[in-house]
Amino acid sequence: MSRPNPTIQLLYITKLSVSRDFAIQSVEEEPGSGTEPKIKMRVSKDEPSAAARDFKVLIADDSRVYRRLVEDTLSEKQYTLLFAKSGREAIDLFSEHQPPLVITDWMMPDLSGIELCEHIRKQSRQPYTYLIILTGNTDKDKLVTGLAAGADDYLTKPFHCEELLARVGVGRRIVELHRQLEAKNLLLEELALTDPLTGLPNRRAIEDWATRQLSGAIRYGFSFWVVLADLDHFKAVNDTYGHDAGDAVLKKFSEILKANSRRSDICGRIGGEEFLFILTHTTQDNAGIVIERIRTELEATRFDFDGGSLTVTASFGLAGFEGSQLADYNRLVTQADVALYAAKRAGRNRIEVAATPVP
Ligand SMILES: [Mg+2]
DSSP states (O other), X not given: OXXXXXXXXXXXXXXXXXXXXXXXXXXXXXXXXXXXXXXXXXXXXXXXXXXXXXXXXXXXXXXXXXXXXXXXXXXXXXXXXXXXXXXXXXXXXXXXXXXXXXXXXXXXXXXOHHHHHHHHHHHOOSSOOEEEEEESOOOHHHHHHXXXXXXXXXXXXXXXXXXXXXXXXXXXXXXXXXXXXXXXXXXXXXXXXXXXXXXXXXXXXXXXXXXXXXXXXXXXXXXXXXXXXXXXXXXXXXXXXXXXXXXXXXHHHHHHHHHTOOTTOEEEEEETTEEEEEEESSOHHHHHHHHHHHHHHHHTOXXXXXXXXXXXXXXXXXXXXXXXXXXXXXXXXXXXXXXXHHHHHTTSSSEEEOSSOOO
């Protein structure tokens, strides 16, 4: 790489002394002053979008001149800049702001840029932090050490302003790709746990939640109720009125279930017309009242379709405990299923409670 002409940098210093077109949120530090501010955040005055402003760049360098050179190079772009004069300050600023991009000097009085890179690689909570080392050292071995410590890129001082800008741009692109990947992964995870028709949690999601919740119920002694609900004669709805009508019924029942769930409960669809509802921190009597409300709300709902109108009912089986025994989730579900079967046999549109609590 050819050495950039030092006069370019002198021009930038001159420009800095006359051009103060940006909102500066704290006073520039004076060398030698013991109480000088350590952080300076500045944002381009042409009101960048919130997303652009969210892109923070941390610059760690003990040289005031280089901090200002980097500042002037990047301030034309819409970045929020954070400045640290030492490795320790950089660590503090990093923990506080979690900037997705860090430009660090190699040699600093307390902590080297390498140590800073290693620290960030261990600490970073966000999807990815892009690390650029900016140093006067041109030794190839050092470059290898820097990259091995977790840096993504390496630039030597004195740097070429356009090159720094371009490399920061590359870093930003990579960070944004990581963010998109993470968002897609989250979406996939959510889809894998959601019933697409009703938007309720599916069987797997309820099982995950219920298993954790049940351990808590056993440990801390709170109550835990499993309700299995099944729409009565649902096949006839699909056969007589078509699948759109069937879907409308399923969605409506989901709404009723959801409207009757509290934060400490969960309800979901676990199969065709089968739903699971788990209530915690409530007595058996109160759980019974909630289920009765759900049963009567569904019973009172009239569904109008082109081919006519109908009402639908559901049967419910309840099992659980008041938080005093050991219990197993699958056994509770089996008990609720037995109770549900009893409700069906007894004429449907009713609630049955499992005969014996789990020992
Ligand atoms: Mg230095």
